[in-house]
Ligand SMILES: [Zn+2]
């Protein structure tokens with residue numbers, strides 16, 4: 001059985017360290033990629049953000065920060081930031097009602113976790129993607145790459 005080290009992540013979801021306990025010299029107050037502040041615990045329940053999984057088998061998959069706190073279920077700030085950025089893209093594109101934007105926000109939460117609603121979210125996002133120009137679509141795919149679960153990414157055809 002292994003255990004999780006603590007991660008340091010910026011509020012936009014850039015991983016600074018997947019093991020800040022053993023490498024405290026990697027600590028940064030702010031992200032060098034985007035300038036946002038960094039966190040190593042859930043702001044809702046103060047649990048440590050899960051980082052590198054320490055066990056006998058060495059894992060070489062690159063570390064990706066979790067979307068939700070394992071202790072209280074709260075979404076981490078990068079989930080909300082990604083969703084807000086996605087909605088801003090929709091506003092740049094134009095032609096979507098407030099109601100549609102609200103539905104889309106729900107769908108974006110749905111694709112950030114694996115549940116029976118994930119597929120519904122994927123379907124709605126596909127419908128939206130069909131209505132936007134190629135430039136906006138490219139930017140949407142970038143955001144979805146960091147937000148969607150592996151299963152949702154496959155269904156969206158972005159992996
Ligand atoms: Zn950052």
Ligand SMILES: [Zn+2]
Pocket residue numbers: 042043044045046047069070071072073074
């Ligand atoms: Zn929490």
